[in-house]
Amino acid sequence: MNKKVIALLFKDVLLEFRQKHSFYGILLYIASTVFVLYLSMPDTPESSVWNSLFWVIQLFVCVNAVAKSFLQESKGRMLYFYSIASPIQFIAAKLIFNVLLMLIMSLISLGLFYTFLGSPVVDFQLFIGITILGGTGISLVFSLMSAIAAKAQQNAALIAILGFPVILPQLLILIKLSKSAFGEVFRDGAVLQLAGLNILMDLLVIVLSVILFPYLWKD
Amino acid sequence: MNKIWWKILSFILLVYTIVCGFLLEVPRLDILNETIRNLYFHVCMWFGMMILFIISFIYSVKYLRGFNYRNDIFARHFAAVGCLFGILGYLTGIIWVKVTWVTDQGQSLGSVLKEPKLIGAAIALLIYGAYFVLRGSFTDIDKRARISAVYNIFAFAMLFPSIWIIPRLVGSLHPGAPGSDSGNPALDKNDMDSTMRMVFYPAVIGWTLLGVWIATLKIRLSIISEKNIFEIKKMN
Numbered sequence: 258m259n260k261k262v263i264a265l266l267f268k269d270v271l272l273e274f275r276q277k278h279s280f281y282g283i284l285l286y287i288a289s290t291v292f293v294l295y296l297s298m299p300d301t302p303e304s305s306v307w308n309s310l311f312w313v314i315q316l317f318v319c320v321n322a323v324a325k326s327f328l329q330e331s332k333g334r335m336l337y338f339y340s341i342a343s344p345i346q347f348i349a350a351k352l353i354f355n356v357l358l359m360l361i362m363s364l365i366s367l368g369l370f371y372t373f374l375g376s377p378v379v380d381f382q383l384f385i386g387i388t389i390l391g392g393t394g395i396s397l398v399f400s401l402m403s404a405i406a407a408k409a410q411q412n413a414a415l416i417a418i419l420g421f422p423v424i425l426p427q428l429l430i431l432i433k434l435s436k437s438a439f440g441e442v443f444r445d446g447a448v449l450q451l452a453g454l455n456i457l458m459d460l461l462v463i464v465l466s467v468i469l470f471p472y473l474w475k476d
Numbered sequence: 477m478n479k480i481w482w483k484i485l486s487f488i489l490l491v492y493t494i495v496c497g498f499l500l501e502v503p504r505l506d507i508l509n510e511t512i513r514n515l516y517f518h519v520c521m522w523f524g525m526m527i528l529f530i531i532s533f534i535y536s537v538k539y540l541r542g543f544n545y546r547n548d549i550f551a552r553h554f555a556a557v558g559c560l561f562g563i564l565g566y567l568t569g570i571i572w573v574k575v576t577w578v579t580d581q582g583q584s585l586g587s588v589l590k591e592p593k594l595i596g597a598a599i600a601l602l603i604y605g606a607y608f609v610l611r612g613s614f615t616d617i618d619k620r621a622r623i624s625a626v627y628n629i630f631a632f633a634m635l636f637p638s639i640w641i642i643p644r645l646v647g648s649l650h651p652g653a654p655g656s657d658s659g660n661p662a663l664d665k666n667d668m669d670s671t672m673r674m675v676f677y678p679a680v681i682g683w684t685l686l687g688v689w690i691a692t693l694k695i696r697l698s699i700i701s702e703k704n705i706f707e708i709k710k711m712n
Contacts, residue, residue: 401630408623409613418609422602423631426638458637465633469626472540
């Protein structure tokens, strides 16, 4: 069981290395977006503006990074996977791969934000933690949305339509949570409560993906 | 579906709600005054919406368990009527906001309306909007039913925290926030006096039954109009 997940994961990583253009494409997407922000914003934006821009960019980066994970698989190849692996193994491999990809992209965009737009972050370790938490949550939700949109034979636009309302609660929690890293004082335990809620929602998404993906899988 | 007693019950309860809701005595509090009567309409809309969405969710689960096309029709129409109730809930809410939240201190309506509960309800309407867009993007009926059932279940599960948990964690003007007098929007014992409760609970039941009634009419209509699909399915 686990061997197959690792093999599928390895296949995705290998594919990413073979077709480097998509990986670099997303990197360039992040870089040019941040550069546009750098040119259009005042030199040091306010912390609340910085915060909301950061998370909105994360959202769009995720749509672009994760969108292709199911769209790229041709019908013939899906049939092949169908014959060698169970749907749960397949979705598990996809989820892990997308989370890893999104974490790399999140951390890179955090670095770019830091260089170009300055940073209101006081507690850097905490903010990196929140970024990892947020990147994980966003990529998990969009993985399943990508699987649904792939079935509708639609482009990335449908992923955004399906995913944005679903991700909103998590995004609002993340934006609130980030303020704790900017030195804003929270009520005792509120930070842990919000982070816990976010982790619980991530777990909910994983469980639902595992339950629901088998229905998306067979045609 | 064709039983008539609950339709009569719905009618009687709604007549009772409107007559007693406008005529019975209500406590007159500061700011709220007589607008508290809106409780019999505004809050009931949200109750109705949640119940209809729950029914839609249950039919989506049922669809995935047996792939019976009827269940898909049920899920679709209950979601649609749920959205209607959500929009009506907003409209009745706007009237209430106008007299209670908007003061003469010149704050913008946008800042007043950035409320956790309003955002939660907006997320609900956006999710079901996306559900109908997703439905529209398929041509194959079975595939449409299956994929949209998956989205309905997923979206409903994600809706839970945004409507039932987050608004209870953060402060707001809306009743039911921590720090305000009551802990629960609509069901707290300190929120209503006994005369109001006598009208409120029947009102919730009446409005919800009306929603179910509208949905069943739409379901019967689309079962008739898609009759040949059922016949083809039977032949297979």
